[in-house]
Amino acid sequence: MVGEGVEWEWVWEEVMDHGSMIIGVTGGKGGTGKSTFAVNISSLLSRKYRVKLIDADVECPNDHILFSKELKNEVRERIFIPSFNYQKCIKCSLCQKNCSENAIVMFKNGYPFLLPNLCSSCKTCYIVCPTKAIESGSKFIGSTFITEINENLTLVTGMLDPGQERSYPMVLRTLDRANEIKSEITIIDTSAGTGNHVAASLMDAEIVFAVTEETPLGLHDLEMIERLIEKMDKMYYVIVNRHGISDINIKEKVLGKIPYDERIAESYYRGIPAVEMFKNTDIENYFLEPLMEVGIWQR
Ligand code: SF4
Ligand code: SF4
Numbered sequence: 001m002v003g004e005g006v007e008w009e010w011v012w013e014e015v016m017d018h019g020s021m022i023i024g025v026t027g028g029k030g031g032t033g034k035s036t037f038a039v040n041i042s043s044l045l046s047r048k049y050r051v052k053l054i055d056a057d058v059e060c061p062n063d064h065i066l067f068s069k070e071l072k073n074e075v076r077e078r079i080f081i082p083s084f085n086y087q088k089c090i091k092c093s094l095c096q097k098n099c100s101e102n103a104i105v106m107f108k109n110g111y112p113f114l115l116p117n118l119c120s121s122c123k124t125c126y127i128v129c130p131t132k133a134i135e136s137g138s139k140f141i142g143s144t145f146i147t148e149i150n151e152n153l154t155l156v157t158g159m160l161d162p163g164q165e166r167s168y169p170m171v172l173r174t175l176d177r178a179n180e181i182k183s184e185i186t187i188i189d190t191s192a193g194t195g196n197h198v199a200a201s202l203m204d205a206e207i208v209f210a211v212t213e214e215t216p217l218g219l220h221d222l223e224m225i226e227r228l229i230e231k232m233d234k235m236y237y238v239i240v241n242r243h244g245i246s247d248i249n250i251k252e253k254v255l256g257k258i259p260y261d262e263r264i265a266e267s268y269y270r271g272i273p274a275v276e277m278f279k280n281t282d283i284e285n286y287f288l289e290p291l292m293e294v295g296i297w298q299r
Helices: 005-018 034-045 094-098 124-128 167-178 196-202 216-231 262-270 282-294
Strands: 021-026 051-055 075-084 134-150 153-160 185-189 207-213 235-243 254-259
Touching: 021 034, 021 196, 034 051, 034 134, 034 185, 034 207, 034 235, 034 282, 051 167, 075 124, 075 167, 094 124, 124 134, 134 167, 153 167, 167 196, 196 216, 207 216, 216 235, 235 282, 254 282, 262 282
Parallel strands: 021 185, 021 207, 051 153, 051 185, 207 235, 235 254
Antiparallel strands: 075 134, 134 153
8 A cells, every 4th residue: 555664665675675666657659647657656656766867858858847846057068960061071981871860961062061950970980081171070969957846856968959850869868967966766758659759768777667558549659659668678567547448458568557537637637636635535546556566677
């Protein structure tokens, strides 16, 4: 049961033995309740631990909204992009041939030029250029924020600038910024999808919760995200959100089923985590039981 001494003490000891724990929360598609789950377990765990929640859904970060908080402590983030020095360029095209993103264009007998929105900032062109004609330029891609939610819970948020097409470098910047915050438990709320920006968010996770819903689309996207997590060789479990909205019944690797409950919907719209708005009710168990079940602390 929630808050009972024995279980909490056991968890506490294990976390302290381990030093810290990184939990990934993901989902194949948007709108499955991934952020709701991440926010609620963060809030719950912050009653006992120092928790850092990283909102790595950089195209559409919304964890702060679910806490009714304004983002604070903005830092503008920039990344490397190549800058060509045509005085040194011998038009060898090595930069273009080695750019896996096709971000460098060269016309016959012309100099290379950059399509900046395609550049992933990998620096390969910079490294392969034989004449050092590529210099280090930079561009802003978005902002990171550090917002205190409560005395034990800090939210680190990454937000891509409008018009930027590359989530991956922004996720890396967000994870870097999060290193400023010390915590016993880190929870990473990833973007939807299965791209390299999601893989980057989950890279250090020791356990992953894949949040889905029991719809045909939910099943399809769950399969995709499971493939990615398995490829990354991560321990993972499935959390079914809005259980009961269809006849589909997902069973495999399911650790928790959060039923469709109007109280959770209400807490969402009011910007208060359900575990706070309905403290000491069955709502808490929906979010706490998966954590207790999995023995997170006994890797
Ligand atoms: S930094 Fe990487 S992605 Fe960007 S232009 Fe150079 S090789 Fe291409
Ligand atoms: S690799 Fe360097 S020298 Fe060759 S085309 Fe690119 S910028 Fe010019």
